[in-house]
Amino acid sequence: MTQDDAFAADLLRGHTDTIVLGVLRRGDAYGFEIYKAIRDATGGDHEIKEATLYATYRRLEKDGLVESYWGDESQGGRRKYYRITDAGRAVFRGNVAAWTATRRIIDSLLDVKESQQ
Amino acid sequence: MNTDIHRLLDDAFQGIEMTPDAQDLKEEVRANLVARTDELEAAGVAPAEAARRAIAELGDVRALLEETDASPRPSADGYAALQQRHRVRPKPGFVVRAFVWSIAAVAGIAVAILGAAGVWPIPLGAQIGACGFAATALGLLVGDSLSQETTTNHPMPQNRAAGFFLATLLGAFGLGFVALVAFGSMPIWGIVFAALGIIASIILFAFLGATQTNRHKAWTRQIAAAEPPNRFEREPETAARFGIYTAVIWLVTFGVIAVLVFTVGWWWAPVAFLGGIVLMMLVLARMLFAPDKKS
Numbered sequence: 481m482t483q484d485d486a487f488a489a490d491l492l493r494g495h496t497d498t499i500v501l502g503v504l505r506r507g508d509a510y511g512f513e514i515y516k517a518i519r520d521a522t523g524g525d526h527e528i529k530e531a532t533l534y535a536t537y538r539r540l541e542k543d544g545l546v547e548s549y550w551g552d553e554s555q556g557g558r559r560k561y562y563r564i565t566d567a568g569r570a571v572f573r574g575n576v577a578a579w580t581a582t583r584r585i586i587d588s589l590l591d592v593k594e595s596q597q
Numbered sequence: 598m599n600t601d602i603h604r605l606l607d608d609a610f611q612g613i614e615m616t617p618d619a620q621d622l623k624e625e626v627r628a629n630l631v632a633r634t635d636e637l638e639a640a641g642v643a644p645a646e647a648a649r650r651a652i653a654e655l656g657d658v659r660a661l662l663e664e665t666d667a668s669p670r671p672s673a674d675g676y677a678a679l680q681q682r683h684r685v686r687p688k689p690g691f692v693v694r695a696f697v698w699s700i701a702a703v704a705g706i707a708v709a710i711l712g713a714a715g716v717w718p719i720p721l722g723a724q725i726g727a728c729g730f731a732a733t734a735l736g737l738l739v740g741d742s743l744s745q746e747t748t749t750n751h752p753m754p755q756n757r758a759a760g761f762f763l764a765t766l767l768g769a770f771g772l773g774f775v776a777l778v779a780f781g782s783m784p785i786w787g788i789v790f791a792a793l794g795i796i797a798s799i800i801l802f803a804f805l806g807a808t809q810t811n812r813h814k815a816w817t818r819q820i821a822a823a824e825p826p827n828r829f830e831r832e833p834e835t836a837a838r839f840g841i842y843t844a845v846i847w848l849v850t851f852g853v854i855a856v857l858v859f860t861v862g863w864w865w866a867p868v869a870f871l872g873g874i875v876l877m878m879l880v881l882a883r884m885l886f887a888p889d890k891k892s
Contacts, residue, residue, distance in 0.1 A: 517628070544815065545811075557628035
């Protein structure tokens with residue numbers, strides 16, 4: 481993994497909660513679907529580790545941002561589906577707003593440095 | 598079907614105490630691993646290799662369980678301190694709007710009543726309009742309040758708040774028609790509109806209530822989890838006894854209401870109703886917060 485990759489992976493990992501909420505906003509999903517949605521979105525370059533995701537689900541559920549329920553698959557283990565709650569939607573909106581604002585700041589700061597070089 | 602995965606999963610959970618929590622996690626992981634191995638096999642990986650790779654990607658489950666066990670306990674701060682820290686003040690714009698909606702609702706109701714009672718001779722259409730105006734204002738008050746962030750709750754999403762607006766509007770409008778018919782300013786067929794509005798409102802409220810998800814903030818949930826259980830939770834039989842008492846109180850109350858209506862007149866019915874509520878509250882206080890006899 482190059483320096484750039486590590487930087488990107490770090491940034492991504494810092495927003496795991498919001499990313500998972502964003503995936504669940506499109507509809508209920510179980511662990512592997514969420515994992516796959518993230519992996520596909522990053523083009524398979526940076527994936528968020530599954531263990532990180534499990535920790536995220538547990539934290540989100542404890543905070544009431546998602547709810548879980550078991551599917552009714554008969555083969556290969558029952559899937560645990562996650563559903564975003566109203567609180568989750570509110571937190572997601574707040575985080576997206578914070579991200580947009582922060583990105584603008586960072587963009588402008590980095591551009592300033594670049595132009596000085 | 599790939600059976601390696603189940604053996605490898607058992608290995609991964611070896612030596613972990615099988616609490617309900619750990620069991621839950623294991624079942625969740627199992628379904629995800631099966632899905633992942635299916636995907637790998639579809640891509641042409643040999644079954645044994647697919648299972649091995651899926652498990653390897655998983656990482657250490659032990660760390661995961663330990664992490665949640667060591668999750669931060671709810672802080673020792675009291676409710677008041679936490680509430681102070683998470684305090685959210687109402688937005689000034691909302692306060693002004695709520696005031697305006699309330700004034701509009703009161704004005705609409707007043708005009709409708711004056712018209713319906715014949716004090717102020719306005720046509721039936723205007724009376725209905727006033728009812729609709731008041732109902733809209735009430736609906737806006739409800740919808741606007743629900744979409745505000747509070748100290749303990751996240752704001753409700755716009756669509757759901759709009760649903761509550763509509764349900765309130767329909768219900769209040771329906772009640773308005775009931776009042777117009779009761780005052781005699783509207784013929785009896787007006788009750789059809791009342792019934793339509795109220796039934797639609799009940800259905801909508803029931804739907805919204807049934808699909809409601811959590812809106813509490815994390816700190817409120819932690820406080821609630823740390824709360825010692827009340828007597829009804831500790832002694833379900835006491836809760837059941839309270840339920841039976843309540844049923845008896847209300848059956849007797851309705852009996853008394855019926856007797857009052859047929860003897861001294863219907864306007865005495867609320868007295869019996871009030872008595873029922875008072876009695877139920879006294880029983881609740883007595884049973885939920887009874888002095889502990891064991892100590």
